[in-house]
Amino acid sequence: MNDALNNTSPTKSSMYLYLVCLVAALGGFLFGFDTAVISGTISLVKSDFNLSPVSEGWFVSCALLGCIFGVSFSGKLSDRYGRRIVLIISAVLFLTSAIGCMLSVSFTFLIVFRLVGGLGIGVASMVSPLYISEFAPSRLRGMMVSLYQLALTIGIVLAYFSNAYLADHTGVIHNTEVMTRIFSTEVWRAMLGLGALPAGVFLLCLFLVPESPRWLLLQGQERKAADILVKIDGAEAAGREIQAFKAQGDIRKGSIIELFTPVYRKALWIGLLLPFLSQVCGINAVIYYGPRILEQAGFTLNNALGGQVTIGLVNVVFTFVAIFTVDKWGRRPLLMVGIGGAVVSLLIIGALFAFGITSGPWILLFILAFIACFAFSFGPVCWVVVGEIFPNAIRGEAMALATLSLWIGNFLVGQLTPLMLAGLGSSWTFWIFALCCSPALLLTWKLIPETKGRTLEDIEAHWKKDYEH
Known part of the structure; x- marks a missing residue:
């Protein structure tokens, strides 16, 4: 057993594994929620901003442009700076988009914040399953990565339900002019803004999870990687993982x-x-x-x-x-x-x-x-x-x-x-x-x-x- 493993103090914790993977899977939830929530807002936004067919199509599809840009830079960033920091970026983008859409003062601002949300979707759709696949032990990797898709489907369903609930309960909150506008006269703002809640939870939880152990190994941080691997699956399994990684030789300069x-x-x-x-x-x-x-x-x-x-x-x-x-x-x-x-x-x-x-x-x-x-x-x-x-x-x-x-x-x-x-x-x-x-x-x-x-x-x-x- 190598020195890094000999010096590790953590013990195996299944709860730790599941909690970390569930946090990463929240990226899938936000992906699903943000993608589906738009369906309940289209007619409302069209009416409030008197949109032409072209503008309506742009409102629906502009997030896709953000997705493409998000995917384009997330791969290189995650290989260079780590999976965790890029997940944090995606959470910030989701949070910014939800709050920005809710408070938008014009259709132009609404589009800008939808583009920001698209960036978040693109980043999360790539980095969340990547992080889980590198974090989970081999025998559970399929189950853990599938949690991402489960969270995505739950996000879609909850977007449908939240849209329906908010549409049926307009006027419930009307203690200030701003709240009346958000929850009554322009309820699409509440539909889009509701995503700020899971985005905020995602962001806070990400500060509590570790970096991907395989990315740490790629950076030569064997001790940190060993600590995480032991905590995930025990010292014996961690030893096998590290030995298998080392058997590949120096791969840190891959292209x-x-x-x-x-x-x-x-x-x-x-x-x-x-x-x-x-x-x-x-x-x-x-x-x-x-x-x-x-x-x-x-x-x-x-x-x-x-x-x-x-x-x-x-x-x-x-x-x-x-x-x-x-x-x-x-x-x-x-x-x-x-x-x-x-x-x-x-x-x-x-x-x-x-x-x-x-x-x-x-x-x-x-x-x-x-x-x-x-x-x-x-x-x-x-x-x-x-x-x-x-x-x-x-x-x-x-x-x-x-x-x-x-x-x-x-x-x-x-x-x-x-x-x-x-x-x-x-x-x-x-x-x-x-x-x-x-x-x-x-x-x-x-x-x-x-x-x-x-x-x-x-x-x-x-x-x-x-x-x-």
Whole structure:
């Protein structure tokens, strides 16, 4: 056992592991909340600021521009300055955005603070799962990273509920002119500002969590890393982790160019394609345009909105399937079963629309089946896999590329879904989503290795062995 381990004093604490990972997962909660809360504010903001269609679209989509910029700089920053400090930056951005949107004096200021929120989403969407994947022990890494996706889905559902509650309780708080404006006459301010509460909690908690032990090892801070690893998983496991890391030699001067060499070509393809395909399967089309799709199936608006809440709840519940099975059954089985089920569900939904079978519960039933399949496979397992497959020295920058791929897919779906629904109809829209989803089965079968229970160093070594043979 090395000197750093001999001198460590902490003892293993499962509670410590879970609490730290839950704090990091709050980044996912804020991501989900900030993304979904906009749905309840669009008509209100449009009315208050008398927006043109172009301005309305800019209000909805401007955060995406912030996301792209956020992802672009978060990888390099997290590799250079650490994962924790970049998470703190994301929390500050979320907090600034929520308060700024709530108090905006003009539409221009509202857009500026939505862009700031987008920066926070972009940073959190990359760094939160990265931090958890490096922090959690190998045998629990899948479960811990899946907490990020669970927090994201909970954030979406709570955004729906908070929007509905605030819309139904306008005028409850009216003791001052400012409060009346926020909670009554312009309630969209309260909807957007509510995000300041979880953002503040996230920011405070981040000052209590440690840096990623693998990043510390990359910086040569072995003693600090050993203290954390012992506290996470005990001295024996910590010793194995450090020895495996040292066996790689000096990797502190890694370059993103390495990712484009033949050794890591498969990892690069997985990192770019899996996140992209997880978006073009249509998940956000169902979440964002759920009411419109259900209305086309004959649901009334109130029933459609109720169906959207049901969609959100199913998304949360079935994420637990991944949490409790991803480290037991493995990544590949969950992806194969879930993606296969998603493709079948999308094909059936398209057929129901094509044959006019829109009365009764069938459309909603198979939409929920699609959501359930996504929730225990694509949703969480995508983050697990992309957090594992990249080399230690460039994991931050590599995950930034993967996350950027996800946001490109998200953007395409968001822009094209209304056009497809209007021009092609619901049936062809869902069949196209099924077609776009299908390549993920081939990707999983041919390229993605099973990584359950393997250390990050072992996975990195796998690519080198695979290339040599």
